[in-house]
Amino acid sequence: MRIIRSPAAMAAWSEGLRREGVTIGFVPTMGALHDGHRSLIRAARLGSDALVVSVFVNPTQFGPGEDLTRYPRSLARDRALCRRERADVCFEPTETAMYPKGYQTVVTVPEIARRWEGAVRPHHFQGVATVVTKLFGIVRPHFAWFGQKDYQQAMLVRQLVKDLNLGVKIIVRPTVREPDGLAMSSRNVRLSVEERAVAAMLYTSLQEGREAIRRGITNASAVQKAMASVIEQEPLLTTDYLAVCDPRTLEPLTRITSKAVLLGAVRVGSVRLIDNLVVSAPRKRRGKMVERISATWLPSPAPR
């Protein structure tokens, strides 16, 4: 596995392979790799000829009061994981290479970024949209893999790629969970034992919402209340938002008529946790409620 730090060298590597007709797969990460990343890297390894994993803790997607300095870093272990999973390149640009003196360009995807994570973390998504545009410009992948855990981010990247004609196919893979259901996240290592014990309640809350929908509840506010009741049981958890949304636009739904995404964000101590579930409403067929196969449904990429 090659370690490349310079954007120009990375671009040259990709350009050379593209010329030979080699397809390039890309998994952009902020390091502190876990089994969620591993699942993306494995899918990418199977889905492309050459595989690039980037490790870059992007400062512009962290707000002033946020956890940039505390964000976990484990470069040696990350490289080992990439090597084991047979990545061809680990791309590790420096902050100065990505944002040199005089840097100023910003990419925004205003509608998808307006709510939820975007509302709680102003400027977060413009940081994400900008760095993804840059990384795609440098790596020039044919395909890129993102995790469903960051649902809003994945939808934002799809919109961005479509809008700016970046020519990258975005593939979203299901969230990987701990045995108790907690979505894997680099930030989980910062949970205390006590906090860790209650962290999976976010997933429980989303499951509660899913069950309500599967039971035939179509009133989004009732589903939201079912989710909230779980979080309210636990004083260590504070809700940022729990929402029932259109899976494509992320606008809140009032009635659940077909598909919905349940989005949740809670704080436990100094750690923020996010998670989501995509759910299909049961449909009536010959008077009977028939549940759709829905667990793995995600909006398909729009044609370029």
Added chain:
Amino acid sequence: MRIIRSPAAMAAWSEGLRREGVTIGFVPTMGALHDGHRSLIRAARLGSDALVVSVFVNPTQFGPGEDLTRYPRSLARDRALCRRERADVCFEPTETAMYPKGYQTVVTVPEIARRWEGAVRPHHFQGVATVVTKLFGIVRPHFAWFGQKDYQQAMLVRQLVKDLNLGVKIIVRPTVREPDGLAMSSRNVRLSVEERAVAAMLYTSLQEGREAIRRGITNASAVQKAMASVIEQEPLLTTDYLAVCDPRTLEPLTRITSKAVLLGAVRVGSVRLIDNLVVSAPRKRRGKMVERISATWLPSPAPR
């Protein structure tokens, strides 16, 4: 010459050639082609293996009160010019193909866009930055040519390409002028005979500024006054701005110690005219004022 209207077909054409190692040159235009465009197309024809000219009147770079509907259009003549100059492709996307329903992404280059044209025409440069990013995403050129007449735009595109790692070399060509000095522009056809007769005074004003600098005046405000005095003579002309700026950042200078760009924008009737000159201050050598060769100087592209 091939006429391509679909972005997907355009991207496929370019991708195929890039794979074969063919270099792609690109001249993005809004049509109504004149000798200024012709000079860009000729330079591009000489500078690349395959040549794409785009004709797209981008609605997002026009403000609400601006001249989008009155913008001159002459597609048949534009195609004939492209054909004569041996373009390989005339790319003519529709508005719907460029901005389909649900479109939302915006690219901004805030510092370069803040002043001058950006101040007079809010949102103009975010429209330019966004469409250029899109066109580069679709056409995937190795090189792209821009005219110096739109100086601020050319600097913005350079910054954009560097910041977003778009991998396109930007080449800026000198302004092409009518015999009386008026910078060629698609909007010139909308000047009445009376207006046309005074339009070249914008260039005269910039020349006056240049002469002042060459005579050794280093006080930017004095140079600005020299330019303004020309425009003030003509009641048909209204000044939007006349400025003495750093050629790279476009920030106003107070003293001219090395290079400056003189930027001007005036209104005549319903038409806005812009123009610029890049000037070097004479430098003292062995006590004598020696003028630098400066007429064609432009900031060189920053390394990627």
